[in-house]
Amino acid sequence: MKRLSDMTLEEKIGQLVMYGKYGEAQQKALAEGRIGSFLNNRGEETQMRQNLALDSPTGIPLIMGDDVIHGFRTIFPIPLALSCSFDLGLIEETCALSAREAAMEGINMIFAPMVDISRDPRWGRVAEGAGEDPYLGSEVARARVRGYQRNDWEDLPKTAACAKHYVAYGAPQGGRDYDGADISERSLREIYLPPFDAAVKAGVMSVMSSFNDLNGIPVSGNERAIRGILRGELGFGGVVVSDWESVEELVNHSIASDGREAARLGFKAGVDIDMNSGVYERYLKELVREGKLTVEEIDQAAGRVLKLKERLGLFGKKRFRIEDARRLSLENLAAKELALKAARESIVLLKNRDLLPLRKGTKLAVIGKLADDRPDMLGCWAGQVEVQESVTVLEGLENLGEEFRYERGCEINSDIEGGIDRAREIASKVQVVLMVLGETSSMSGENRSRADITIPAAQRRLLRSVMEVNENVVLVVVSGRPLVLSWEEANVPAILQLWQPGHQAGNALAEILYGIHNPSGKLTLTFPASVGQIPVYYNRKNTGRPLFKKYIDIQDEPLFPFGWGLSYTDFDYEDLALSSGSPKMGEELKVSARVTNRGDHDGSETVMLFVRDVTASVTRPVMELKGFEKLFLKAGQSKNVQFDITGEMLSFLDENLKPALEKGRFEVFLGRNSVEHLKGYFELI
Structure with missing residues (x-):
């Protein structure tokens, strides 16, 4: 197997090429060591192509990717539904099982989790995410990355999660898929970036660049978004793979005149792997010869891909054999039981x-x-x-x-x-x-x-x-x-x-x-009373006239708010208490309440903590989710629930978009959803 320093320029570029199709041209390129990744190949196909790669002049194995969004052989609830469980451990387990099933077919890169925040249910891909809230979305992103990358097995390919779609893909105008996102820098940083930051901190090995135009620059050609924010600010050191042909689609966006220019823009922006369009394979060598790209830049991108393959344990292993992998199949009963639990908790x-x-x-x-x-x-x-x-x-x-x-x-x-x-x-x-x-x-x-x-x-x-x-x-x-x-x-x-x-x-x-x-189950995406309300979400901001009507022809409030979800029993909240009414900066603050199951049925209740900064140097939402805990209570049972309120929870981005913590009055809401809760106050001094 060749090292990077021994590879030809064509072979290095090959590590940056991923195809979802397989014809004579791809077969020839693979045999010559000029393709580094495939997607949508499984089982015998994976084995055959891996062997062809290992027998090529480079001897370097392939990344094999696939969309394992909410299951592979065992299908769990769609991610939006499963987020309604508010059970991070359960979410992690479903992803771990899905990754293991995929690994048995030779898959080593999973194009999930989708961590896009969305506030528009007209957009069909809300099904793939965790709803409207950036805090919950970040917690779910961590859980899903942990599950997909648990890799607690032997003799199977390890799997890399791929957080997608970077970034603001969940904010298309009109809810139209692939449409542009025209959002403020504040919205980008407060709403859409946090789940990606959480995924990076959880160790996600790859990130997928999105289709959409972001404030005038499509993300797959947006150097500031990828190299500046993702790599520079968030510290992501893994592999960036484009979404399906999104580099070549820079031509459709009218910022590239042809595929050659699209390849240059996508690569300079920081996209390491071009998915399926073939523009890297066709044009990167020419761009190097013309001095528009350097060999050193190619080496950096190819080096990241090779490092990922090393992390996945693809080097120095015996050849993948689908027969051996399938012998390690899961006990079907265990998979069914997990799928049943996930479905029950999501309804x-x-x-x-x-x-x-x-x-x-x-x-x-x-x-x-x-x-x-x-x-x-x-x-x-x-x-x-x-x-x-x-x-x-x-x-x-x-x-x-x-x-x-x-x-x-x-x-x-x-x-x-x-x-x-x-x-x-x-x-x-x-x-x-x-x-x-x-x-x-x-x-x-x-x-x-x-x-x-x-x-x-x-x-x-x-x-x-x-x-x-x-x-x-x-x-x-x-x-x-x-x-x-x-x-x-x-x-x-x-x-x-x-x-x-x-x-x-x-x-x-x-x-x-x-x-x-x-x-x-509790809703993680608000149900509108009318399409005319969209976008409608709980963590909105007040206007200068908050008591005035929003519409004259429909109700102002949504049909079912964030966190809504009933039970066959009744849960009472009482005795809200704060450990201090005037904590100092950096001082520990605890908020607690007593939750009692007053009904005749045992049941689970997700207790939610919301906070509001009453007066700040920039406008703040009417409330923001900052914590949750799922309790199981037998009929007649009571439990105390307690949350720690930290300075990080109370901080925000100031007018210069820098983290700030300001003194002043805060409201605390602890309850069952965004409209039914106990309310308290404290003054940060």
């Missing part, structure tokens, strides 16, 4: 007017195409899934021994002849109707932006017609994003947000419906 009870939990033997009708659907329970980016292993809603009920009548009623976006009449007939003869409605997996995810985020019209007609004959409806919402559910919230007595919860969807839902498991 959010949005409304319940004394209809849930259902009693065993309740005379039940189930209506909706999605109730008998396997692939749409899995969501976007469903990995290398065995669809037949997905548990439908109907199967979940059957597994509990429950009897029911089923009618599809309509298609996702169209009526079925006689469907509504049949649905009305069976609904009129039962005690409770379970309506399973919403989106298919293809309606959210990449390139799946929606201007109308209501339940599709045919399904809404079905719901309203059924409620004319039976008002005891439990609406189960299947979706990859928050939907506008204003009519449903006003008229339907019980609503469960199922999301797209993965392989164990039906079993998890059945356990929630019948009270075997008490729902505990």
Whole structure:
């Protein structure tokens, strides 16, 4: 195997080339040692290409990348759903299992976690993130990096996480995927950068540069964003890989005249690996010969790639054999149990007017195409899934021994002849109707932006017609994003947000419906009352006239706020206490309260700590999440919960965008969500 100093210029450039296609040209280049990475190759393909690389003049193994967004063989809830669990340990475990399953197919770079903060549910890729809050997003980013890079196995490739999409990709104008982000420097640093900073601090080995234009300079050609901020300020020393052809797309952005100029701009900006476009392979050598790039610059980028391969243990190992890797497969039962737990913890009870939990033997009708659907329970980016292993809603009920009548009623976006009449007939003869409605997996995810985020019209007609004959409806919402559910919230007595919860969807839902498991999910992305409210999020800033109406034709408040999520039991908060009402700079401050389960069901409650800087030298949000803790309380049990408030929590970026901590009055909110909480004060002196 060649060292960097022994490699030709073509071979060094090859380490900066990644392809997602494999034709005669790629096969020839690989055999000559001029390709360093592939994506979307698995199993026998991985083994064959790795062997071809090892037999090439360089003898250097390949990075093999793949999108393992929320599972590989075992599919977990979409990341947005799983973030609603507020269970960082659970999130980490799902990522560790996913990485191990991917490693068994020879994958050593995982294009996740997506750590983009987004406040616009029209954007389809909200399904892949952790919602609207930068603090929670940062905590989830750390957990997911730890999981993907746990690498606690032998005789398998190690895996590198790839934090994406750097940066502000979650802020596209109009919620339109790939569109530009026009945001302030303050928003960049306060909202969109923190999760990347957290990922870097957690040791993430690679970062993906995004498609989007950021304030006039597309990120994959933005030297200040990559070399200046990511490498210089955040201290990232790993590999930067472009998103799919995003370097060549600098031509479409009109900052490069052709692929050659795009290659120069992308490389100078700090993108080490060009994904799939081939512009590095075609043009970097010429650019060096023309003096527009230097061999030293090529060496630095290639050196980072080789260092990553070394960290992954790719050098000096016996050749990867897919047969050996698959012998190390997971115990399937353990994977199923983890998928079931993840799905249960992700479901959010949005409304319940004394209809849930259902009693065993309740005379039940189930209506909706999605109730008998396997692939749409899995969501976007469903990995290398065995669809037949997905548990439908109907199967979940059957597994509990429950009897029911089923009618599809309509298609996702169209009526079925006689469907509504049949649905009305069976609904009129039962005690409770379970309506399973919403989106298919293809309606959210990449390139799946929606201007109308209501339940599709045919399904809404079905719901309203059924409620004319039976008002005891439990609406189960299947979706990859928050939907506008204003009519449903006003008229339907019980609503469960199922999301797209993965392989164990039906079993998890059945356990929630019948009270075997008490729902505990809490929203991490605000549900708007109308599309016209978007963007709507909890940590907004006051205006000079905060009591004036925002709209004259709709309500000001969102339908369901950040942190919203009901339970089958009642949790009381009382006895808020601060260790000091006037702490000094640097002095320890503790805030505590007592939480009591006053109901008849055992359950889990996520306690949230919010802080507000009442008066500062720059405007501050009305509240900011600064901590959370998930408690399990038996019926009648009480626990004290306590948080430490540090100077870091209270600091902010001043008018020069430098960290500052100022004296003054602060408000503390401790409670179940962003609108229901206890409130206290202290004066920092």
